[in-house]
Amino acid sequence: MSQQERWQLGGNAPEVYERYLVPAIFRPWAPILIAQAMLQAGERVLDVACGTGVVARLAAQHVGASGHVTGLDISDAMLALGQRRCVDLSGAGRASFIKADATALPFADSAFDVAVSIQVYEYVADLPTALVELHRVLRPGGRVLILDTDWDSIVWHATDTEQMGRLLAAWIERFADPYLPRTLARRLRDAGFQVDRRDVLVLLNPEYDPDTYSVANGELMADFAVTQGRLTRHEVDAWTQDLHRLGEEGRYFFSLNRYLFLAHR
Ligand SMILES: C[S@@+](CC[C@H](N)C(=O)[O-])C[C@H]1O[C@@H](n2cnc3c(N)ncnc32)[C@H](O)[C@@H]1O
16 A cells, blocks of 8 residues: 555554554553443444554453454555454454445444444544444444544644644645544534533643654654645654754643544434
8 A cells, every 4th residue: 555545544554553653542542442432241342443453452352252343444454453453352253344434334223332433533524424324333322432633732842833833734634624523512413413421632742752642643744744745854854853852952742632522322
């Protein structure tokens, strides 16, 4: 798969995702998300755009041998990582993976008790169709947990604020809706859901550390800005060096909000 195809899919380059983002974000957050979803033994769970399968794996462990998790994604590369992560559970019939689009779910009506969707709908252009599909495949009373970012919530210290602005402006072109959380409750209701809860998870990186989200994702952001022709390689290198220097001087700061929605059919 070419780099351009990866961006178009909305998936971060899977190997980068696996190497940096999974440890930086999902090790701490996945248990929080699973707790919020209140999974019960025996439940049938759908992970919409499961990516590398971190949440799918934890969900399968929570619903136990009598439950089942289905991981769905549009990217073969992501699905391969998810399948590898869950190979033991799949072998035991407790997890399965399928390639499909979030706007055309290949499942019967009421097939699931719970759905989770982490960092996905902000990439989906036809959100009304995706949410109606989600509603259809959940049983009446079935629950959904959605997490998405509002990219206006980013606070990232840089010496050259104009350049930082251009980099961020380039980055949000990846998303169908970079500000989805502010309208998601209304959209969920329009699709027939009842919204039960909204919350925020804050990604705070107050130090420069290559193993944190902001530094790891910064590499992807820099590459994307160059791919799009919005910044030159020279400019993104200067930006990267500036972040590193701010870190050395004890002046690094990054914060970003992700919004959690719990709803039911
Ligand atoms: C930022 S990743 C999140 C992956 C995973 N949910 C996680 O939190 O680790 C976005 C995922 O959405 C998938 N994706 C994007 N658009 C999709 C669509 N229309 N249908 C299904 N999957 C999609 C990508 O392949 C990618 O795996």
